[in-house]
Amino acid sequence: MIGKTCHFTSESGTATVVGVTAQLALDDAGLRRLLHGLPPADQVGADARAARLGTRSIKTTAKAEALDLAVRMVDLTTLEGADTPGKVRALCAKGAHPEPNQPDCPSVAAICVYGDMVATAKAALAGTGIKVASVATAFPSGRAPLAVKLADTAAAVEAGADEIDMVIDRGAFLAGRYGAVAEEIAAVKQACRTGGHDAHLKVILETGELATYDNVKRASWLAMLSGADFIKTSTGKVSPAATLPVTLLMLESVRDFRAQTGRQVGVKPAGGIRTAKDAIKYLVTVNETAGPDWLSPDWFRFGASSLLNDLLLQRRKLATGVYSGPDYVTVD
């Protein structure tokens, strides 16, 4: 284990990193040494590997099961300034019964909303087993004082959020203030336990702003060391959002992290995944990188809005042998 043997202290205060077997105090320099000691990632090689995985051909029964699994992994999302209770309730109905006339169609994993819509969603989903996920910590920019971010988180948890999707402070990360990033994640993790709750924490890296694959790996490890239950690619508000190579790197990271610490962390690509074909490529990548242990909504999610309908269209094509059209799936 990396952490067990090294114990860094900082002159300007310590960042307490929780979630690993030992409690660690790491300053920026110590974290830099640790994170920059990860094996580097070669961009061209990683892209080529992801492209290769994308050429797997998934047919017939395997495809049918993959489509259903993908539906069960969807965090059906609405994150708009124009969101209203009506919009959120409609989305919850859609998530619970994506194909109203086909009882064998599974429901989605979660409905993902802004914090002020948590109560509405919670009520709409009562009894369905579908989780409510709330973005928090001044989503999507993350530019707010820590106290505000923690209050944002606590409010969502108090309102009944099962899962919190926080954003990391990319500015601090890019400035090399890894301690600050870690401290914030750890604090938000604490806030997830407000009022005796235990909301799952998804940490959004916003990989599109981290720019390099090496940074994606470092941010993944930093988030995991700081207590993340999931690491998530993107807010969906920055381009590029999720890509297959970035998800591949994150899957390698969670696999390696579990091998070293025994703790399993989930992965959520979000933004830009719109077709069933894309979703299947991600599932293949999960299967062949992190392994089958991650092929479950507990450990892998798609943050998406339009993906669900394409999954449903493909599901019908497989069932009926006929290509369907957008008029035949519900728009919510």
Next chain:
Amino acid sequence: MSETKKADAKKTEPKKAEAKKTPKTGKASKAAPQEAVVTSPAPAPTPAPAAPRSSVRKTYKLYIGGAFPRSESGRSYVVTAPSGEFLANAAQASRKDARDAVRAARSAQAGWAKATAYNRGQILYRIAEMMEERRDQFAQQIASVEGVNVAAGYAQVDAAVDRWVWYAGWSDKLMQVLGSANPVAGPYWNISSPEPTGVVALLAPARPTLLGLTSVLAPAIVGGNAVVVVAPDAAAVPAVTLGEVMATSDLPGGVVNILTGAPAELAPWLASHLDVNALDLAGIEAGSTLARDLEVSAAENLKRVVRPAAGYDWSADPGLARVKPFLETKTVWHPVGI
């Protein structure tokens, strides 16, 4: 067997003796002469009759690893002018000399290849400078060995010197002229550059002696190879002198190794030697059984072979025809990403 042993003994004995003697005489010479001057005044010199001075003749030896050994076999052969006049006793190299020469070349090759192209170019140019200084000597030797007039000898030396200068200038241009950056269809940096093939065995032509030798040597070493060259028969005379030039030109020992003697005896050992990477058959008769046999032997470790050409004009512009066969092309790929 017994002959070989004898020869070995002959070869090593004088060496040992010399090695032991040198320090002693050194000491003696420091201490003794002054005493001699002080204690016994020199007798007045009596004018002697003016005896004709005997010339000090040069022993023609091999050039291996930067030294000038005799053949380990102890053999020599008589070099005569076309007129039949005695010119010299040259060392007749044996297969063991060839083996030693290959070993010397191999150990020198990496260092020579590692030298900067600028450095190699300067050393080749230095060879030209040193040859120019011995212009008269070479011209005389060529004239006597080839049976041509001294003017023709001078013409050949000049051509040989100019050839060294020409190749000297190539050392730091080969990579630019022969290399390439390759536009592969993908995110890769890709570049091809020439590298020396390693150890090259050269069978120098019998005529023209100095220009022929130069014309096989210079192109083989300019790119970073080390060589073993066989100077046939009478070509030994200018070849050994060229070796002396090299020994005083900052050329690292072992980069050029010169064997004198019979190509038909030495060539098969060089052609079949597994630590030789390439073979220039310039001095072997084109179309001969020997040429074919040598090429067959060379195939055993896939040597690069330059075949002999009938009627080759050694004074013509050589181009890169003898440079390229002794260079490999190495292509390096690397991804380009952030």
Next chain:
Amino acid sequence: MANSAAQSTAARGLFEYAPAPESRSVVDLKPSYGLFVDGEFADGSGGTFKSVNPATEEVLAEVAMADAADVDRAVAVARRAYDEVWSRMPGSERAKYIFRIARIIQERARELAVLESLDNGKPIRESRDVDIPLAAAHFFYYAGWADKLGYANLGPDPRPLGVAGQVIPWNFPLLMLAWKVAPALACGNTVVLKPAETTPLTALLFAEICQQADLPPGVVNILTGAGATGAAVVGHPGVDKVAFTGSTEVGRMIAKQVAGTSKKVTLELGGKAANLVFDDAPLEQAIEGIVDGIFFNQGHVCCAGSRLLVQESVAEEVVDRLRERMKTLRVGDPLDKNTDIGAINSAEQLAKIRTLTEAGEAEGATRWSPPCELPERGFFFAPTIFTGVSQAHRIAHEEIFGPVLSVLTFRTPAEAVEKANNTAYGLSAGVWTDKGSRILWLAKQMRAGVVWANTFNRFDPTSPFGGYKESGYGREGGRHGLEAYLDV
């Protein structure tokens, strides 16, 4: 969360990917094929032989066996086409034919890919994504040279050599054909080509493509046959240029055969490439590079990275990761789009691989393969690694030409270089490290014609390829590849 175990178990079943076979119907196989001489298919005078699908052991087609008389005729026809047509044609016109061939290969890519996988046993993913596109690219690249030879910086007056006799191997049948035929035609030579005995079919389809392209008769002649046919082509006095890709053993025989002649020769022979992994390497990509290096095309690759040299400080981790990765390799039906490792090309090759792997075990190296079910019929061999290998073991210096990797370790860069170069071969090498100056140093030290740094098994028509030492001589590809087909 509570039911995650049950779900994962279900998921395991899920990604037993269902078969995804490429359709065979795209290929119209005839029961028998003749020789392609003078623009026409004709019966040979040396009888016939069968080409077998190595994945099923079924006979695909009966093919003519060219004998010395057939070689005589083909060389005479090629000479006539050279003298009367091809060497006289302006380069700009030759170029058009070659461009046309490139285009037809692209148009018939799927058919060629399926046929290649049927005849050779390689996975359709590779024939589809690598062999056939690269073959087309090769023709496209050299087509453009045909009218620019004077700009190739090879000499003031580059001239064609005459008739080229070309003998190619079974590992990349159409791609090796392209490597040989494209530059030969671009430089104005005509061709007599012998494809490998076990993989003649795409070459015969290529003959059809020459017809479709209206290539003048006799410019390309294809003689199917075995070793004797190849020897007759190489030894024919009417052949001016010999190009061979294959084993060092045969290459040596060819070098002896042409000794004393004026034939220009290029040989692309065997290899035992070292793939060097340092402790600062991009490990995930290095693992992919190792896998690509040795399991690409079942390891039937002369430049395969068959010797893995790992820095001792990361050796255990690298081997562990490699084993995990190898568990995801799918071995089986070459026509299944998800197959990573197809069939071994022939029973003979399979026997050779078995002999050498048994030697590896007998010499004390530790053998490991992932659990994988091999098809009952056909020639298959599980991906295999040997650990605890030392330089003295046969598997560390003999070319296995199969999906078998030998793992050795080193401590310092100097030791890595020494071990990497400690071979009679010198075709390729791989280097994995994140440190720029070390990459350049290592690239310089490697005695090999191709050095892949932080990548492996990359090919491109613009990139010269060929070996040092006993891996042969001459270069194919790029500007350098022209020289083999020109008198400069």
